[in-house]
Amino acid sequence: MFREKFVSVIIVAAGKGTRMGLELPKQYMTIAGKTILDTTLYKFEKSNEIDEIILVVNKEDMEYVKSEIAENYEKITQVVQGGSTRTESVFEGIKSVRSDCSVLLIHDGVRPFVSYNLISSCVENAFLHKACIPVIDVIDTIKEVSGDGFVEKTLDRQKLKSVQTPQAFDFETIKQCYMNAITEDAVFTDDASIAEYYGYKVKTIEGLPRNLKITTPLDLRIAEILASVY
Ligand SMILES: Nc1ccn([C@@H]2O[C@H](COP(=O)(O)OP(=O)(O)OP(=O)(O)O)[C@@H](O)[C@H]2O)c(=O)n1
Numbered sequence: 735m736f737r738e739k740f741v742s743v744i745i746v747a748a749g750k751g752t753r754m755g756l757e758l759p760k761q762y763m764t765i766a767g768k769t770i771l772d773t774t775l776y777k778f779e780k781s782n783e784i785d786e787i788i789l790v791v792n793k794e795d796m797e798y799v800k801s802e803i804a805e806n807y808e809k810i811t812q813v814v815q816g817g818s819t820r821t822e823s824v825f826e827g828i829k830s831v832r833s834d835c836s837v838l839l840i841h842d843g844v845r846p847f848v849s850y851n852l853i854s855s856c857v858e859n860a861f862l863h864k865a866c867i868p869v870i871d872v873i874d875t876i877k878e879v880s881g882d883g884f885v886e887k888t889l890d891r892q893k894l895k896s897v898q899t900p901q902a903f904d905f906e907t908i909k910q911c912y913m914n915a916i917t918e919d920a921v922f923t924d925d926a927s928i929a930e931y932y933g934y935k936v937k938t939i940e941g942l943p944r945n946l947k948i949t950t951p952l953d954l955r956i957a958e959i960l961a962s963v964y
């Protein structure tokens with residue numbers, strides 16, 4: 735139904751993995767015989783919804799990625815150099831997206847357990863609502879804590895959601911938002927918050943608990959278990 739429109743995905747993989755605490759950036763670590771980045775790329779390569787993949791990596795990894803990774807994926811049209819923040823890396827990717835793209839997905843290279851169904855739902859809802867993000871319920875009680883370590887308030891958990899990627903957008907809308915946002919001092923920790931900043935309404939859909947962002951050594955252990963199942 736949506737296939738006559740061109741759909742691109744930017745996979746951002748230019749992070750340093752500071753919280754993982756190892757020298758090798760986590761996207762190049764191997765789980766179940768494949769790098770985390772390869773496992774992520776494979777999902778989008780095989781998804782019927784995706785027409786092109788733009789891969790964003792660090793300057794020092796460009797040659798390795800072009801010769802050892804990108805070669806294996808027909809849908810990768812560009813490997814581009816990222817920036818010093820996730821926002822800058824996404825913006826570099828956006829500059830390389832085909833001008834006739836209708837819907838753009840933006841996905842973390844370190845979320846390898848995304849499903850084909852979730853990719854499809856994101857695309858479908860971006861066509862319907864212009865901006866769509868997957869979310870899951872928050873499990874813990876969340877409190878706001880002041881700089882001196884005392885609780886300021888307890889937030890209403892019913893209204894809180896934990897946000898995942900892929901985040902999906904009408905391409906022209908998110909491109910314009912990013913072109914404006916890149917000149918702002920504000921710090922954005924995901925793509926949807928940039929659309930929100932410029933007044934767009936963002937539709938949430940049900941994400942997947944297994945779609946974790948591999949960030950810490952504990953996540954890596956969990957990912958090893960998940961890789962034996964998904
Ligand atoms: N300058 C950056 C920073 C992050 N990312 C990407 O954004 C995704 C989510 O970021 P995160 O998990 O925070 O990765 P890192 O920045 O590598 O980790 P850390 O913050 O611990 O250094 C990752 O796929 C990461 O490679 C990126 O492309 N460019």
Ligand SMILES: C[C@](O)(CO)[C@H](O)COP(=O)(O)O
Pocket residue numbers: 820842897898899923924925947
């Ligand atoms: C985009 C994101 O994955 C949504 O949860 C997340 O905000 C990325 O954050 P990070 O600061 O790059 O870890």
